[in-house]
Amino acid sequence: MIRDDIKAALVTAMKGGDKQATAAIRLIQAAIKNRDIELRTGTAPADDDVLVSEVLQKMVKQRRESITLYRQGDREELAQQEESELAVIERFLPKMMDxxxxxxxxxxxxxxxxxxxxxxxxxxxxxxxxxxxxxxxxxxxxxxxxxxxxx
Incomplete structure (x- = not known):
């Protein structure tokens, strides 16, 4: 399950001292937790990967929009930060169809x-x-x- 992959990646990032990946993965976990709260489920639903994928896709869309806006506003350092978060988030998405x-x-x-x-x-x-x-x-x-x- 994607949720388990995210937890394992967090542990790996923390042990490896990768602060950017750790922060991005914590953002992912917070977004998933918020979605769980919205749905008011005590346990993960049967189609948990679909739910997590939806959350991740929403995060990817937000990051891409932010990157565009930061570049238009000549804020390259913020755009690069969003790109690094985007790269971490995309690691957990299932392969997209061409x-x-x-x-x-x-x-x-x-x-x-x-x-x-x-x-x-x-x-x-x-x-x-x-x-x-x-x-x-x-x-x-x-x-x-x-x-x-x-x-």
């Missing part, structure tokens, strides 16, 4: 659901999220689903 794999997954779901037009986009996106959450960039997938349903 564009061809994503297109194949979308085409399979369209065929399985018998989706025929733009009105079926919501169903296709929901099924895509169910089957491939954490493996596909949902913002890019949206455009691919539109293209698949239009063509």
């Amino acid at each position: 564009e061809a794999e994503a297109r194949a997954a979308i085409d399979a779901i369209v065929a399985d659901l018998g989706a025929s037009g733009p009105k079926d986009m919501g169903r296709v996106m929901a099924e895509l999220k169910t089957r491939h959450a954490g493996q596909i960039d949902m913002s890019k997938a949206s455009g691919q689903v539109k293209a698949a349903l239009a063509g």
